[in-house]
Amino acid sequence: MGRRSDHTRDELKALFILEGWRLLAETGLSRFSARDVAKRVGYSIGTLYVVFGSLDGLLLSINARTLKLWSDFLAARLAENPPDRIAALVRGYFDFALQNPRTWMAIYEHHMADRGPAPDWYQEVAANLIAQVAEEIATVLPNASPSQLLTMARSLIATVHGHCAFAVYNTFDMLGENDPAGLALMRVRETLAAAKLASA
Amino acid sequence: MGRRSDHTRDELKALFILEGWRLLAETGLSRFSARDVAKRVGYSIGTLYVVFGSLDGLLLSINARTLKLWSDFLAARLAENPPDRIAALVRGYFDFALQNPRTWMAIYEHHMADRGPAPDWYQEVAANLIAQVAEEIATVLPNASPSQLLTMARSLIATVHGHCAFAVYNTFDMLGENDPAGLALMRVRETLAAAKLASA
């Protein structure tokens, strides 16, 4: 039943996102349902649709929360001043994905269908991640141009992502592999070493 | 209405798979529906469920068809006797995915939910792909052990897959990148070169 003055619009939105995130973490995208989220928050399905417009809108906000958590997770790892910052990033990428498999997978499985490209703030988060990685690479390759750094960051993220996706989905028995994150890290080191050699 | 003697069970199964594959290619997994497949084939939804048991079963068979097409695609590329077989494999991986984005994506997006691991024949197809790649790597690294070759094959496939997934999903504006497949190929070459050096 209505609890009109209990929550502002923003509080209500945050409530839906938080509880939606939890449900997604429990059930995965295929069993996720807007009605369940509304029931858990204690508002009606109609209110949810007033706030988010569509299931896509809700899922987009939930994925944004996952990206934020992921970003914070990586920042926390770097804040520990690890001796090897590149290794910390790669391990962080894997650890977050393996600790939050369902919400992590939802980022990649939820397409905005026709609705064209992702919204600006979404693209911005992605650009930030690339820029941060490029920064770390810059300390290893001080002679690389900004555009070279961006391309390399994208390629290294893709490399790590491929290994991580296989590990999370357990494709090719990747988890049977002693250490998929270690494998990805080896690939990253090879690339950086090759770039270092080429620039010398 | 029934067309009982028009098709054997196997013909019927093949019909459902073919038409299902086409629908999947047109609509993508999120808009895919068993009723639509049945309607297109001209049999009832009930018959589809007798043949496949569930939507999961149908999708599994459709994904198997995609894997077969992909495998044939790669074999055809290699059959052209390209000067660089590794490059042919990487380009083939990308070209098939970009030419069949929806059916390719469905392979990775369709989880068997709880139903445990993928069926044996599915694992077998995966193992075959890894083995074939390992064979190609073996010609470049004649001194590597079989287990080293398998691990390297898995890692290189993961590397290529990561770049390809970003290209197909257009994550990080990967398609804005001049040549994502070329980028993946560079990473593969670096790894092979590093392995060659280490074994020398």
Place this chain on the structure above:
DNA sequence: GAAATAATTGAGCACCGTTCAAAAAACAAT
């Protein structure tokens, strides 16, 4: 207070995957 405005609701719509008693078709025996 009453009137106007804003927020919230949930039955209703068209669809989904899935089931299963009944109907239709094919076959077997006489």
Place this chain on the structure above:
DNA sequence: ATTGTTTTTTGAACGGTGCTCAATTATTTC
């Protein structure tokens, strides 16, 4: 041919989904 048996095919029915929007409820305004 006719009957009985078996196999194949059907599609209405069930509980669920995303989504809408007239109607209800709560708040604010005067």
